Amino acid sequence: MNELNHWHPVLLSKALKQKPVGIKLCGREIALFRTKNGEIGAIEDICPHRKMRLSKGWVEGKKLVCPYHGWNYEPNGTGSSPSNPNLKPCAKSFDVKDKHGLIWVKAAGSKANFPNLDFPNYHLVCALEHQVNAPLELLVDINGEIEHAGLGHTFFGHALSQVSEVEVKFDFSDPEVTRIKEIMPQKPLPGVLEKLFTVSSSDRFIDEIEIHFSPVYKTSQLYWENQETGQRRKERLRSVYFFTPISENETKWISLYYITSPRWGMVIFNLLQKQVLKLIMNHEGNREKGVLECIADKHVEFEQMCLGRLDGSLVENRKRIQRIYRGQSQGVPVRELSINIVSSDLQTNAHA
Ligand code: FES
Ligand SMILES: [Fe+2]
Structure with missing residues (x-):
């Protein structure tokens, strides 16, 4: 199993507000963002267009906007390009959770148990x-x-x-x-x-x-x-x-x-x-x-x-x-x- 297949806590939840945050996990750079309706996105921190760092962008509605030419991406990585409406760019996405006050990330679709952090009393x-x-x-x-x-x-x-x-x-x-x-x-x-x-x-x-x-x-x-x-x-x-x-x-x-x-x-x-x-x-x-x-x-x-x-x-x-x-x-x-x-x-x- 590759290290990225496990659920890793990567950030305190309170550190992810309206602004995207760039983190690094096992050498991979990942942009975390919180959409306006509270959904969390974790996508590779590099724009598929011309490789701008996506964590330098901003959130509009449910999308993370690249600060270079405005292409934008949903939490699942599906993108759109304002100048090329027929183009369907796609950023690599990761599974993500906001739980126990932490943001957790793992490789999309990998099978991994989530740590048990329920401690009664x-x-x-x-x-x-x-x-x-x-x-x-x-x-x-x-x-x-x-x-x-x-x-x-x-x-x-x-x-x-x-x-x-x-x-x-x-x-x-x-x-x-x-x-x-x-x-x-x-x-x-x-x-x-x-x-x-x-x-x-x-x-x-x-x-x-x-x-x-x-x-x-x-x-x-x-x-x-x-x-x-x-x-x-x-x-x-x-x-x-x-x-x-x-x-x-x-x-x-x-x-x-x-x-x-x-x-x-x-x-x-x-x-x-x-x-x-x-x-x-x-x-x-x-x-x-x-x-x-x-x-x-x-x-x-x-x-x-x-x-x-x-x-x-x-x-x-x-x-x-x-x-x-x-x-x-x-x-x-x-x-x-x-x-x-x-x-x-x-x-x-x-x-x-
Ligand atoms: S590099 Fe991101 S929109 Fe061009
Ligand atoms: Fe110690």
């Missing part, structure tokens, strides 16, 4: 977008391991000094979904965050992760437990990260954050919690973007890497990206022989 707090100068694989790597939290996270996860206490369980028994459970001592949190999320800095922080590959995205259930009693704290978060390739070396990272239902009658508390969560997550996203962009060698092969016990999902995820997302049944071989795993105490349930 949770409500959406915010959607964020970061653009990272790194290939999709490196975003999956950082999201499939927790070791970086010691230095790369300000708020969530363990302190570097406690990394030896981090426990990770990998489950590859489902050939379509990688599951990871990470359990760690929570690093010290500012008092205001302890109050807002009813957690204590002495709690255990747990992240239950699923990584899916059509499209490539990660869902996390995040919660805290009292270390002494094992009792779960009331507040639970969910995050969903989509990794949308812009090109081979640039990836759009679209994040959705959810929290358990708001508290009745505590309007200001709920509002504050929402705003603070948005600020924190944007901050953490920017930090990880900074980390990824400092990687010296962004080739995705594992050659000459020395993987540790917390890197236990990286190789399997790479294979799944190749098989499910890129549709390479044989695939570019993941060069396992060159991988040096320095610890043998991985707790894995490997899919045969």
